[in-house]
Amino acid sequence: MHKKTNQEIRALVDQATAGDKEALETLVSGMQDMVFNLSLRMLGTFADAEDATQDILLKMITHLSSFRGDSAFTTWVFRIAANHLKNYKKHMFARYPLSFEYYGDDIENGNIQDVPDLTQNVEKELLAEELKMSCTNVMLQCLDPESRCIFILGTMFQLDSRIAGDILEMSPEAYRQRLSRIRKKMADFLGQYCGEYGGGRCKCKDRVNYAIQNHRINPLQLDYMTAQEIPVQTIRDVKNAMEEIDDLSQDFSFCKPYQSPERTKNLIQEFLDSTQLSVVQKS
Secondary structure: OOOOHHHHHHHHHHHHHHHHHOHHHHHHHHHHHHHHHHHHHHOOOHHHHHHHHHHHHHHHHHHHHHHOOOOOOOHHHHHHHHHHOOOOOOOOOHOOOOOHHHHHHHHHHHHOOOOOOOOOOOOOOHHHHHHHHHHHHHHHHHHHHHHHHHHHHHHHHOOOOOHHHHHHHOHHHHHHHHHHHHHHHHHHHHHHHOOOOOOOOEEEHHHHHHHHHHHOEEEEOOHHHHOEEEOOHHHHHOOOOOOOOOOHHHHHHOOOOOOOOOHHHHHHHHHHHHHHHHOOOOO
């Protein structure tokens, strides 16, 4: 998708709404990984991100005829996704919300001593890497949904403030100010507690068994370590412009982009194979 011009995408939308299944599949496949990565950072777990990705892509499909080309297609899809994810109540952290205070207290006072070996013969270095990626992603759940979305759009996708403001329905100035404050809050927390991305004393390798005991990672299901990474440039290619907001980007290198899982792709493909294309056709 990111290699196509706006005019080419507009043509694909017209073809899809006219009943061209191949054009529809091209649009869906072009946005699938972007929607999954936004969902993963917004919701915190692979399982919840997969469910939300399906919901968002189906919403995109069924509302395709309402796309008017007033903005880039990616902006239009991101707006659908952001609105869906900010109000998403079915994910685990909607039921069990986190805070930086809770997270910090657990790092400082969590009893990581005397926990038995729960690694089930899985290499500890692998589990430590899984924990690192899971922990930093879950940490985003300490932000309220809108702040989380601002952070992800600005830090992971590096969207221009005009585009991000358009997606979130706020002025570019308000977006820049909020992003700067949120990035500082995240950087301060990492600096205080995290030994992987900051100057804290928390080390993932020391907390592997504690994390397994508390169901934060599963040695038999390593979502991050088995996910296929995609080049960071792929994320950068979806945006229309970039701007430097502050100098904290090096603190957030944990925002790696991944391909959406095969099971998600297969479920979407099953829908595309079974659906009546009338759902996307103009009325």
